[in-house]
Amino acid sequence: MEASCTMSLKCMVSYLSSVYIRLTSLNSVSIRLTRELCFVISDKQKEESRFVSCGYEVNTSSDDCIDSINSYSDQVLGYGREKKVILEAPNYDNDCVLANILAAHYLSSFNPVRARSYALAAESRLGKATLYEKAVFEAVSYLLSENMDDDVALELHSKLLKKFPKDLLSWKRVETLCSYMGRHDLSLPLFRKILPQNEGQVYVNGMLAFCLIELGHLREAEEAARKGCEINENDSWAHHALCHVLQTECRFKEAVKFMEEHSDSWDSCSSLRFSHNWWHVAVCYLEGGSHISKVEEVYDHQMWKELEKDDAVARDVYTDALGLLLRLDTRGKLDDGFQDRLEKLADSLTDKAMWYQDWLFDITTIWALSKVEKTSLAHELLEGLKSRTSAMNPKKQKLMQNAILLAEAVYEYGKGNYEIALELLGLDFDAANYKVIGGSGVQMDVFNEIWYKLLLLNGKSSTAIEVLEKVTKQRDGAPFLWRLLEESYSMEGKEKAGISAGKKAKALESSYFKSA
Numbered sequence: 001m002e003a004s005c006t007m008s009l010k011c012m013v014s015y016l017s018s019v020y021i022r023l024t025s026l027n028s029v030s031i032r033l034t035r036e037l038c039f040v041i042s043d044k045q046k047e048e049s050r051f052v053s054c055g056y057e058v059n060t061s062s063d064d065c066i067d068s069i070n071s072y073s074d075q076v077l078g079y080g081r082e083k084k085v086i087l088e089a090p091n092y093d094n095d096c097v098l099a100n101i102l103a104a105h106y107l108s109s110f111n112p113v114r115a116r117s118y119a120l121a122a123e124s125r126l127g128k129a130t131l132y133e134k135a136v137f138e139a140v141s142y143l144l145s146e147n148m149d150d151d152v153a154l155e156l157h158s159k160l161l162k163k164f165p166k167d168l169l170s171w172k173r174v175e176t177l178c179s180y181m182g183r184h185d186l187s188l189p190l191f192r193k194i195l196p197q198n199e200g201q202v203y204v205n206g207m208l209a210f211c212l213i214e215l216g217h218l219r220e221a222e223e224a225a226r227k228g229c230e231i232n233e234n235d236s237w238a239h240h241a242l243c244h245v246l247q248t249e250c251r252f253k254e255a256v257k258f259m260e261e262h263s264d265s266w267d268s269c270s271s272l273r274f275s276h277n278w279w280h281v282a283v284c285y286l287e288g289g290s291h292i293s294k295v296e297e298v299y300d301h302q303m304w305k306e307l308e309k310d311d312a313v314a315r316d317v318y319t320d321a322l323g324l325l326l327r328l329d330t331r332g333k334l335d336d337g338f339q340d341r342l343e344k345l346a347d348s349l350t351d352k353a354m355w356y357q358d359w360l361f362d363i364t365t366i367w368a369l370s371k372v373e374k375t376s377l378a379h380e381l382l383e384g385l386k387s388r389t390s391a392m393n394p395k396k397q398k399l400m401q402n403a404i405l406l407a408e409a410v411y412e413y414g415k416g417n418y419e420i421a422l423e424l425l426g427l428d429f430d431a432a433n434y435k436v437i438g439g440s441g442v443q444m445d446v447f448n449e450i451w452y453k454l455l456l457l458n459g460k461s462s463t464a465i466e467v468l469e470k471v472t473k474q475r476d477g478a479p480f481l482w483r484l485l486e487e488s489y490s491m492e493g494k495e496k497a498g499i500s501a502g503k504k505a506k507a508l509e510s511s512y513f514k515s516a
Contacts, residue, residue, distance in 0.1 A: 049130065054166040056132040058098050065092035065099055072102060073169045077203040079236050079273035081311055090118065097122045097129040101137045105173075108144050109357060119144060135160045136170065143173065147393045150181050158190055165194035168203060175207060180359075181399075182435030184214035202231055206238030213244045214441055221245050234265040236273050243280045244442055250477025252288030253512045256281055263302075271306055271313040278302040279320035283442075286327060289479045289509030292336050299324060299341065315354045315361060321345050322364035323443060329371070330449040331480060346372040355381055356388060359437035363407045370414030382411050402434045406447065413450055422454040427463055452484050461491035479508040 048061045053070040060066060072086035086106045089099035100122035107115035122137055129137065139156040142148060157174045161167060171194065178187035188211040198204045205228030212221035222245045228238030239262050246255035259281050266274045282298040299321070306317050325342050328334050334342060346368045355362060362385060369378035385407055389400045409424035429451045431444040448471075455464040468485040475481060482505035489498035 052098070054164075054168065056164055056167065057130045058096065058133055059128050059130050060093045060096040060099070062093040062096070065089045065096050068092060069099060069102065072106070076169055076172055077237075079269045081268060081270050083270070090121070094121065095125050095128065097125050097133040097137055100125070101133075101140050102169075104144060105140050115144065132164055132167075135163060136167070139170065140173070143177075147396070149393065149395065150177065150399075153177055154181075154186060161190065161194055165197040166201075168198065168201065168207075171207065175210070179214075179440070180436065180438045182433075184211050187211050188215060200231065203235060203237065204228070205231065206235050206241050209238065209241035210244070210440075213241060213248070218245050218248060229262075233262070236262075236266055236269050236277060239266075240273070240277055240280065243277070243284075244440070247280060247284055247287070247442060248475070250287070250475055252284040252477075255284045256288075256513075259284075270316070271309075271311075272316040275303050275306050275317045275320045279324055280442075282324050283327060285513065286324075286331070287478060287480065288512035290513035292333060294513070295324070295328070296337060299338075304341075314348065315357065318345060318348060318354070319358065319361045319364070322361070322368055323446060326364055326367060326446050327449065330446065330453050342368060343372050346374060350374065350377055356384060359385075359403055360439045360443065363403070363410055363437060366407055367410045367414040370411050375415060378411055378414065382407055399436055403437050406434050406437065410447075410450070413454065418454055418457045422451075422458050422460070425451050425454065427455075427460065449480075456484070456487055456491065459491070461488045464488040465492060465494075477508060479505045482508065 049057050049059050050061070050063065050066045052058055052066060053073060058066065058069070068085055068089035072083060072089070074080065075083045075085060083106055086099070086103050089096065090103055093099060100118045104115045104118035104122065107118065119141055123141070126134060126137060139153070139160045142156050143153050154174065154177055157170060157177070160170055161174070164170070171191065174187055174190060178184055191208060191211055195204070195208065205224045209221045209225035209228060212218075212224060221241065225238050225242035225245060228235050229242065232238070239259060243255050243259050246252070246258065259277060263277070263281075266277055269277075278298055282295050282303065285294040285298065303317060303320055303324070306312050307314060321341075322345070325334065325338060325345065328336075328338050349365045349368055355365070362381060366378045366381050369375070369381065386404055389397055389404055392400065405424055409421045412418075412421040412424065429448070431447040431451075432441065434447065435441075435444060437444075452464060452468065455461070455467070465485065465488045468481060468488060472478070472481050472485060482501050486498050486501035486505060489495075489501055
């Protein structure tokens, strides 16, 4: 009995041992297969992801899709004419979230229905998106939403850039957003945070310079702009930033020389950049006291000629034309051959498809239409702006009240109702407080010029003297400001001071462009 039990026990041990060996073998195979499967999945994921030029991962297996995204980024940052290249990206990979949401953003300003379809495509594929794509989607999709809150949009972009600081395309959206908020004080601290990760990159210094300019840090801005030009001599945004500095400091001849020397590189730029850079040249000629023929030459052969190109964006050209003609008006120079140009421009501005896309364009259009007695159209545009403002959220409505007030004042100014226009602007007007319309400091200066003129037209010469004495200390080299001060002194009976201001203006007028 004992021997039989012992034999049975040995058999059981032997059997269990063989089972254990088999299980161990199977477990090893299972582990090996699991590892191999993980490697396959990992390799597959690598096959289905690529990296955009700023170094962040995107879920796509299409090199062409990535190339289109990278090209779009270069076009936006470099103000190129081929931003539509982003529409090719979803064609190469319709499942790519980044491709779809960037296409939506590109289309949003002129084809919102089509933009919506791309945004929905991006949203439906979020489950496969990388962390970078999800962050971009969140920021951009909110930017495209109805009744978007500027502060929330900025916060989402700030969060995005904190995680992905090399994404300069997202930074460009921040720059634009803050411009339309009139809050460059919010963009500069954010940009300084991402600057260390982007040192030496193309476009970075031009963008930094513009922030600095709008906050009055001209010395630092000039340094950044010149550094940007050293990194890429064809950086049109760095050219623009440097011109801002030179123009603000009344270094008109230097500004014109620099811009004209670099102007050949603008031929590949969008209408926005090409026309606007030439606008700066024209304004420098005007402010520097050049013969009016130089202003005409730039207007006709550079700015307006841009419209002959097949891919020109007319509204961008018209915005700059309006800004220049309005300056000529404040100086009483429209009759020097420019009245016919204003009437031709005003005829183009009756195309209502261009209205309600940009506040600066709309407000200066109101002036032009009222100036050439297309008053009913000017009034229609003004009322349309009021209606659209009333549909905004309460926070945005409050912010845009200054814009509506400025539009009303410009409307009355264009009609020649100078007393009403001054009542609207008041006696303590400063155009810097109206940047919510999207204009830079230099662009907004023309509204200060309107105000100075209104003060004099309404007999407020003592107020004009008080203001202009401060302004001429800031821009001592601007002849027009000294002419206004001369007129103000004369109206107040301050003959000696008026003569002195007149001599100063005359000396400046002949100092910048003697042979021009």
